[in-house]
Amino acid sequence: MDNSPATPVTVIGLGLMGQALAGAFLKAGHPTTVRNRTPSKADQLVARGARLAPTVGDAIKAGSLTIVCVTDYAALYDLLGANEVSLNGTTLVNLTSGSSAQAREAARWAEQRGARYLDGAIMAIPPAIGTAEAVILHSGPRTDFDTHAPALGALGTVTYLGEDHGLASLYDVAGLAMMWSVLNAWLQGTAMLRTAGVDAATYAPFAQQIATGVATWLPGYAEQIDNGSFPAEVSALETDARAMEHLIEESEAVGVNAELPKLFKAMADRAIAAGHGKEQYPVLIEEFTKPRND
Numbered sequence: 001m002d003n004s005p006a007t008p009v010t011v012i013g014l015g016l017m018g019q020a021l022a023g024a025f026l027k028a029g030h031p032t033t034v035r036n037r038t039p040s041k042a043d044q045l046v047a048r049g050a051r052l053a054p055t056v057g058d059a060i061k062a063g064s065l066t067i068v069c070v071t072d073y074a075a076l077y078d079l080l081g082a083n084e085v086s087l088n089g090t091t092l093v094n095l096t097s098g099s100s101a102q103a104r105e106a107a108r109w110a111e112q113r114g115a116r117y118l119d120g121a122i123m124a125i126p127p128a129i130g131t132a133e134a135v136i137l138h139s140g141p142r143t144d145f146d147t148h149a150p151a152l153g154a155l156g157t158v159t160y161l162g163e164d165h166g167l168a169s170l171y172d173v174a175g176l177a178m179m180w181s182v183l184n185a186w187l188q189g190t191a192m193l194r195t196a197g198v199d200a201a202t203y204a205p206f207a208q209q210i211a212t213g214v215a216t217w218l219p220g221y222a223e224q225i226d227n228g229s230f231p232a233e234v235s236a237l238e239t240d241a242r243a244m245e246h247l248i249e250e251s252e253a254v255g256v257n258a259e260l261p262k263l264f265k266a267m268a269d270r271a272i273a274a275g276h277g278k279e280q281y282p283v284l285i286e287e288f289t290k291p292r293n294d
């Protein structure tokens, strides 16, 4: 996957993820400097050829590309905020999880201190790092991404999302929303079918087929959302709402949790009350676009 020339890289933060990141750089042949608050976590990496920097400042000076992957933004500022740490001239790639606002603020903070800054989000677990399955999202200046993409390619499938530093975090949580929604819908069906003696393994391939089929609707529905026009080409929202009522009744009749179907129905009912009953399902974007605090 990685044919880039050897590039000196620094990895700061050697928790489960940071160790995997540094290991992937080493495997790809990049001279790798590491630094962690608890130095013993560098032992295995040092045995594989990494250099353990004595200070954070020294680690940053070792190369033009510094990856930071720590628990949260408070830890990032603890590590890099010390007066003796110069960020001048380095490119920071921050793979610490956080919000889009935190990413934008960290970009301003780093740039004021003379660094270039890319934000990133890792959509993978540590064992996948260094393989194509590890999707790593980046946002920030395109030129910085282009400069460092060859070396970052050692970590997995690196993707560039745009200049706004907050985009990687936003895509990250959008992906989580998709993941939990699919899983929760599957668990709802599994709970209902188990009451009739159907085990989870029997239902799973059927559920997979439905989820895959529904996923093919997304580009067409996205077009409706982007055009702000929701003609009912296959089904009207009020038809869906009647099926939702049926799902609630069935859940209650077989004695399983009906909270999720009731949430679907409550949102559809509000859209219908606002006059959208004869339009198609994605008109619900209007319910998702505004906050609701009750």
Ligand SMILES: NC(=O)c1ccc[n+]([C@@H]2O[C@H](COP(=O)([O-])OP(=O)(O)OC[C@H]3O[C@@H](n4cnc5c(N)ncnc54)[C@H](OP(=O)(O)O)[C@@H]3O)[C@@H](O)[C@H]2O)c1
Binding pocket: 013, 014, 015, 016, 017, 018, 036, 037, 038, 041, 069, 070, 071, 072, 074, 075, 076, 078, 079, 095, 096, 097, 098, 122, 123, 124, 125, 126
């Ligand atoms: N693990 C995953 O599957 C996964 C997947 C996607 C994204 N991520 C993200 O990757 C980041 C790291 O996760 P992880 O799994 O590597 O966590 P972890 O194993 O708990 O490691 C946390 C790291 O942060 C350092 N740290 C925490 N507070 C610090 C402070 N105040 N000063 C200096 N260093 C501090 C720790 O140093 P010490 O070793 O000295 O404690 C350690 O290097 C998180 O933002 C996480 O959300 C993880």
